Amino acid sequence: MSAITYGDHTKDVEDLEVTKFTVPSAVELNQILLKTLATPINPSDLLLIRGVYGAFPPKVKLSETDPVVHVAGNEGVFEVTKVGKNIKGYSEGDWVILTSGRLGTWRTHVLVDYPEGGPEPLFKVKSAGEGGLKKIEGATLSVNPPTAYQLVHNYVKDWNSDGKDWIVQNAGGSHVAQFLTQFARLLNVNVLSVIRGGKPNHDEIVSELKLLGATAVITEEQAQSEQFRNNELKSIFNGGNVRLAINCLGGALATALFLMLSPDGAMVTYGALTNDPITYPLRWQQYNNLTTHGYFLTGNTKRNPQLKIDTLNAVIKLYKLGKLQVPPATLLEFKDGNLLDLYLQVIKSGKKGIVKYESN
């Protein structure tokens, strides 16, 4: 068994290590043993390793004999292999995700303590033998799809299906944005995605986003141009109702979205990649009755745990119906050899990647 781990000395991904550990041949009454099926490499995983969030997650004990360590990774899908006698509701072969990222997911196996009366550590995504959910879908289920789903559904409750409602979003190439596009299109809501321009494969990116359902894709430069907004953008919206703006950048790119909103619209901020605050003209807000909100999945879940469960179930249902797909990502397979090399390969490519554990 291997895990990708780090200590307090870790400054960057270069310092990651592989720690070997053993799992018991039989589990205790209140334990479940999981084997890993697939995990993604998210930008936030790397930020956590680099200490950008200011605090590391708590260390975990991989086995009785090994020292406690931080295990990298926050998302992943696992298969139940052994179930303690006291635990109800799980069988060998079920697929689960971890409800908290604290145990780390870049590892071949996880031994989960199932506390009596404590918080539920697992969420079942598929029963043993049931079809319809792929490994890569399960692996990326915990963060981006529920974020995107709630952004679409929590602020506007009465979307019109007449094809005239719009959502505008920046960071349009992010996975959240690509999930959001799909959820919006299922409601017949149009999506304008703003992406950074000037990349050599710009046209390819645009057609990929449109293939997933984006109605229109424009560049950040265009979004910030008053001339563009007053002319080309007006004809793109074609009299439609721009009801929701989704911002994870802040600064001028948030202002640009705000200025696209129709009267009574709302802008929701769920990230601050530029570190700049949200700024907008005061009278524009007052006379157009515009509202700005913040969105935080973890906060929502803390306040109402059932909301996340309902959201996950809604997302899983769409996967099973074949109505949703994981946005393009590099796929790598771990069979044997060095687990860390595989992860570093993805990290260094700078692309979104998912590691499938084929040996498990």
Place this chain on the structure above:
Amino acid sequence: MITAQAVAYSKYGEPKDVLFTHKYEIDDDNVPSDSIVVKTLGSPVNPSDINQVQGVYPSRPELTKELGTSEPAAVGGNEGLFEVIKVGSGVSQFKVGDWCVPTSVNFGTWRTHALCASEKMTKLNNPTQSKNAGKKHSLTVDQGATISVNPLTALLMLTHYVKLQPGKDWVVQNGANSAVGKFVSQIAKILGINLIGVVRDRDNLQALVDELQQEYGADKVITEEQNELRDFSNEVKSWVKETGGDVKLALNCVGGKNATALARKLGQDGLMLTYGGMSFQPVIIPTAVHIFKNVTSSGFWVTALLKNDPELKKRSLDQIVEWYENGQLKVAKSNEVKFDGSDLAKVYTDAVANSKQGKQLIVY
């Protein structure tokens, strides 16, 4: 026949260039059955009235030939107090001598008389009616003529959005020395809501602080500098801790850093309402305030809120009148200019010119 005068404009521009006096006849012997004739007791000049004439205000009346002008025109003014002088045979909710204010904006209140459908007006108690009802006070012309914008803005911002627990919760507002700000302080006091008012620093600061606390009931008055100081928030936190509530509402009419500091004072799930912009600075909200405190920032515009809700307007007006009658509410006196029967447009253009020195009220 009444010969009425109105201050009208048929194109947008600076008031002194475009306002003109229009005289027209009202046949008060043949009032349509659903209509009333009113005479004006007083109407003020508000900044938004001026912006409307300039054509830069988003709500404006249609230009029509209804009053017999040669070009389509509109009458200026949105607020005013009127007295009913004739009542159509089918009208039951008014009698001669009643006081009333326009039900909606864009009525055109800069005029001596008006003939209108009765539902265009909303009744308020006149002095005789207040006295007969055993009230301590009755509405003054100044109070009645300026009741529709500032007092309603203050009341609705405090009551229409967030549930505030009396004695516990806090509201923080900038522009505390403005006309709306003073109503906010007084109404918060009446409702038992704790209030922090932010004012600009000045030489005679203590006199202003005393005035806002003693005359208008503000609990705490702080300067813009204190508002923007990160360390000062501990002071605010200790006030809030003492009452066991939270800062749930921020009222912003300034923008810029001032508004940012206001938003930072909000507790979890707080709301900031922006209702005006004296400085023309943008609203700036730190992302963390939005994401981690779940703070919402919304616009407030009394015109839009009440446009489709005459019931809410009526209820709110009645509440303000009651507080005036009980002597619980006061309004900073306007500069009153008496209309002497000369050129009405000149009276209003002079008032527009003087409006920087304080609110101008034309009384008839």
